[in-house]
Amino acid sequence: MTQRPETDYEVIVIGAGVAGIYQIKRLIDHGIRATVLEGSDNLGGTWYNNRYPGARFDSESYTYGYSFSDEVLKEWHWKERFSSQPENLRYLNYVADKFDLRKHMQFNSKVEAAHFDDDKGIWQLRLSDGREMSSRFVIMAIGLLSQPTLPNIQGMDDFKGPSFHTYYWPHEGIDLKGKKVGIIGTGATAIQIIPVIAEEAEELYVFQRRPNWSAPLNNSEISDAEMTDIRSRYDEIFENCSLSPGGFEHRPDRRSFYDVSREERLALWDRLYDEPGFGIWLANFREIFMDEAANAEFSEYIADRIRQRVKDPVTADKLIPKDHGFGVQRVPLETRYFEAYNRDNVHLIDIQESPLERVTESGLRTAAGDHDLDVIIYSTGFDAMTGAFDHIDILGVDGASLKDKWFEAPATFLGMMVHGFPNLLMPNGPQSGSASTNYPRGIESGVNWLMDLLEFMHEHGYTRAEPTEEAEQQWTAEVVEMYKIMLMRKAKSWFTGYNSNVKGHEAGRVRHLVYNGGTPKYMARINAVAANDYDGIRFEADPALSEEETARSLA
Numbered sequence: 001m002t003q004r005p006e007t008d009y010e011v012i013v014i015g016a017g018v019a020g021i022y023q024i025k026r027l028i029d030h031g032i033r034a035t036v037l038e039g040s041d042n043l044g045g046t047w048y049n050n051r052y053p054g055a056r057f058d059s060e061s062y063t064y065g066y067s068f069s070d071e072v073l074k075e076w077h078w079k080e081r082f083s084s085q086p087e088n089l090r091y092l093n094y095v096a097d098k099f100d101l102r103k104h105m106q107f108n109s110k111v112e113a114a115h116f117d118d119d120k121g122i123w124q125l126r127l128s129d130g131r132e133m134s135s136r137f138v139i140m141a142i143g144l145l146s147q148p149t150l151p152n153i154q155g156m157d158d159f160k161g162p163s164f165h166t167y168y169w170p171h172e173g174i175d176l177k178g179k180k181v182g183i184i185g186t187g188a189t190a191i192q193i194i195p196v197i198a199e200e201a202e203e204l205y206v207f208q209r210r211p212n213w214s215a216p217l218n219n220s221e222i223s224d225a226e227m228t229d230i231r232s233r234y235d236e237i238f239e240n241c242s243l244s245p246g247g248f249e250h251r252p253d254r255r256s257f258y259d260v261s262r263e264e265r266l267a268l269w270d271r272l273y274d275e276p277g278f279g280i281w282l283a284n285f286r287e288i289f290m291d292e293a294a295n296a297e298f299s300e301y302i303a304d305r306i307r308q309r310v311k312d313p314v315t316a317d318k319l320i321p322k323d324h325g326f327g328v329q330r331v332p333l334e335t336r337y338f339e340a341y342n343r344d345n346v347h348l349i350d351i352q353e354s355p356l357e358r359v360t361e362s363g364l365r366t367a368a369g370d371h372d373l374d375v376i377i378y379s380t381g382f383d384a385m386t387g388a389f390d391h392i393d394i395l396g397v398d399g400a401s402l403k404d405k406w407f408e409a410p411a412t413f414l415g416m417m418v419h420g421f422p423n424l425l426m427p428n429g430p431q432s433g434s435a436s437t438n439y440p441r442g443i444e445s446g447v448n449w450l451m452d453l454l455e456f457m458h459e460h461g462y463t464r465a466e467p468t469e470e471a472e473q474q475w476t477a478e479v480v481e482m483y484k485i486m487l488m489r490k491a492k493s494w495f496t497g498y499n500s501n502v503k504g505h506e507a508g509r510v511r512h513l514v515y516n517g518g519t520p521k522y523m524a525r526i527n528a529v530a531a532n533d534y535d536g537i538r539f540e541a542d543p544a545l546s547e548e549e550t551a552r553s554l555a
Contacts, residue, residue, distance in 0.1 A: 007122050009033050011454075012135040014114075014392075016105050017045015019428050019443040020141035021096055022066060024104050026451045036141075037127070039110035043096055045143050047088040052169040053200075054192035055085035058217060058333040059438050060277055062230050063249060064088075066095060067238050067444060077227050081276055082219045082333075113393035114138055116422060121464055121542050123423065136463060137423045139450070140389065141443075144428060144435060145494075147387030149501040151184060151380045155359040163359075163376035166193065174375070176200045182364050182371060184356070185379035186319075187212055188332035193379065198340040205371050207349045207356060207364065210492070211319050213302060213326040217333040218276040238441075245518030247438035250282035257287035257294045269301050281331045288327055290485050295325040302326045309338040316341075318350050329493035383502050384494030385430040385513040386410055396421035406430075407504060409497070409511045411476045413467035413536060414526050416446060422466040425450050431479045433522035436495070436514040445519075449526050453534060462539040471536030482516040 013023050016038035027034040040048055057064050061078035072095060079087060096102055110128040117124055125133045148167035150156070156163070162174065166189045181201040183190055186208045198204050222230070230237070237249060244251040253268065260268075265285075272280040287294035303320045310316035319338065340346050354368040363373035383390070386406050394402040397420050405411065405420070412418055415432025416425060427446030428434035434442030457465060483489045483496075489510065492498040497511025505511070515522055529535055 007134040007136055009035050009133070009135040011137040011139060012037060012123070012125060012133060013139045013141050014111050015045060015141035015143065015146075016040075016043040016107070017047070017141065017143055017146075018092065018440055019143075019434075019447065020045070021092060021101060022068065022440075022444060023139055023141050023427060023447050023450075024101055025068070025099055026447055028101070028104055030451065030455070032454070034104065036105040037109040037111055037125075037133075038105060038107050039128075041107050043102070043105060043107075044089045044092050046146060047085055047092060049146075049167055050169070050189075051085060051171055051173075052166045052189065052193050053196035054335075055189075056080075056192065056219075057082045057084075057088065058278065059248065059440075061222070062234075063237060063241055063247075063438055064440050065091065066440060067234070069095075069098075072098065073234050074231060077224075078222050078230075080219055080221055082217055111392055113395075114424075115393070115395045115399075116397060116424075118397055121422070137425060137454070140424065140426045140429065142388040144385050144388075144430075144439075145382040147383040147391055149380055149383050149387070149499060150378055151356075151501055153356055153359055158361050159359050159363070159373075159376055160361050161374050161376065163378070165378045165380065166190075167382075176375060178202050179374040180363075180372060181205070181375045181377065182207060182373040183377040183379055184364075185209070185381065187379060187381050188330065189381075190379035191332040191334045191337050193377075194346075195334070195336045195340040197377075198343055198346050202345060204340075204346045205349055205364075205373065206346065207351050207366075208318070209351050210323065211321045212329065212332060213299070213321055213324075214332045214334045214337060215273060215280045215302065215305075217335050218274065219335060220276065241438060241441050241519070242523070243520060244282070245520070246278065246282045246436070247433075247441035247519045248278055248282055250277065250279045252282065252286050253284060255285065257285040257291065260285075265297075266301070269298065273305060278331070278333070281327050284327075288325075289487060292325075292487065295328070295487055298327075299325040306338055311342045315348055318348055324491050324493075325487060328487045328491045329495060380501060381499065382494070383499055383505070385435060385497070386511075387502070394421070394424070396424070408509075409476075410513060411472050413472045413475050414529065415475075415515060416450060416526075417465070417467045417472075417537070419467050419469045419472040422464050425453075430513045431476065431515050433515060433519060433526070436516065437519055441519070445523060445526075449530065452530055453537075456530075456534060457539065460539065461541050463542040464540040465534075465537050467537050474536075476512070478517075479515055480512045483510070483512055486516055488516075 010032050011027055011034040013020050013036040016036045020036050024036045061083040111125055112128050113126040115124045122134050122136055123138045148165045177200055179201050180203045182205045184207045191214050240249045241247050288298045306320055307316045354366040357365045363371045390403045400420050410430040412431045415429045427450055428443045488495045495514055497513050499505040
């Protein structure tokens with residue numbers, strides 16, 4: 001009998017962020033020959049790269065951390081309700097070091113290509129440094145928001161001062177004291193960074209194309225007594241997360257919007273606005289996500305709160321979105337963001353009124369004139385969900401390109417597998433439960449499900465798994481159908497695949513990237529697939545394996 005094709009690893013994981021750290025932990029615990037390839041020079045993913053001032057969780061810290069280790073839960077003390085980037089990175093390093101995971105990680109190992117060899121039934125990978133590796137399985141643990149996009153503005157290379165995307169904020173930091181700073185964008189990152197820079201820079205010019213809705217984070221420190229209480233309730237906390245649609249502790253108000261008086265609605269909104277976290281979005285009436293009139297009334301409530309916080313009514317009006325309602329796009333949470341515009345050194349430039357024309361040697365030019373700057377910051381978002389996949393040349397059966405397959409719209413099975421790409425697994429892929437929920441809660445569920453799949457394959461002697469085309473079509477149709485009842489279907493956001501700086505992702509084309517059914521429904525769906533012997537997945541045993549080799553193929 002022909003011998004089994006030799007591979008460098010049984011499983012290669014791409015990405016050493018939140019998902020990759022947990023994924024390699026589970027693989028090593030099962031004795032599987034595996035490694036993690038990470039393009040950066042250290043672990044941490046988004047919390048390693050995004051070092052801009054103000055970067056922090058908008059999930060409650062204790063709901064964001066891993067749940068798999070009682071020891072970690074007992075030992076780690078979250079210092080803030082919404083933890084900052086430096087602390088988040090320390091946490092991920094603590095977990096990796098505690099379980100000695102670094103020895104299974106290879107840094108500065110950027111994957112350029114992953115090609116499936118159908119004859120051998122293995123994946124062949126090429127790295128940017130010229131190395132080649134092979135494995136039977138590839139697990140894509142790349143971030144959903146890890147491929148930054150720059151704007152399409154003429155002259156970007158002409159500027160003489162420092163300029164960079166927030167994702168590439170200098171790790172050594174940058175002194176903005178006494179500087180004239182321009183920032184392009186008012187999305188989630190900018191909403192965190194603007195209030196911090198406003199206190200440091202001599203002048204801050206904010207170039208806004210479209211405002212975003214936002215609500216207070218209401219962060220606070222966590223005392224020793226509070227942390228002790230949290231530790232005693234972790235089981236309850238994670239159970240609540242598993243029962244909430246968003247994977248947070250916040251659960252929607254079960255009353256009907258129209259069964260509650262206007263006075264009662266206002267009382268609820270006042271309370272939620274002053275409470276920490278996503279309650280103002282996720283503990284609200286369900287109708288705000290689906291009903292135009294309900295959403296309009298609530299959006300006007302938030303608009304009034306913005307007007308109360310911004311002294312200049314003209315500026316306040318510019319900060320209130322007119323093209324979408326509150327919660328229709330992902331809601332950034334903020335700390336004194338709107339108050340930043342009350343400062344004399346902060347200037348809001350509406351580039352709908354006065355379009356950006358070009359970058360000059362000394363700053364930015366709009367239709368109204370030039371703005372001399374010392375530093376330019378591009379807070380222009382990410383090629384979300386599929387962008388990080390697109391930057392790897394992923395070829396499946398018969399050389400089919402994943403980038404081409406997903407160009408018009410992604411198609412997946414459960415957001416974790418793709419027809420035509422055998423043994424390519426994604427604990428946090430587009431259309432998965434991680435895409436629209438509290439991220440670590442989603443990725444733990446995805447990793448656990450994939451590990452059960454690998455165990456099933458081991459028990460049955462299978463070495464190849466691929467969803468059927470029919471199963472992929474059915475799942476994608478479910479995802480598309482759920483958009484129809486949600487107001488987000490009209491939004492210009494990464495929920496719908498919109499990004500004006502990425503060719504093919506402009507307005508007018510909806511790409512169904514997220515699963516809108518919520519955590520409980522998603523878990524029920526994927527668990528039902530597993531309980532039915534992974535219905536929808538076609539398995540094969542490698543004919544090149546001897547009986548003995550097949551039995552230990554994943555051991």
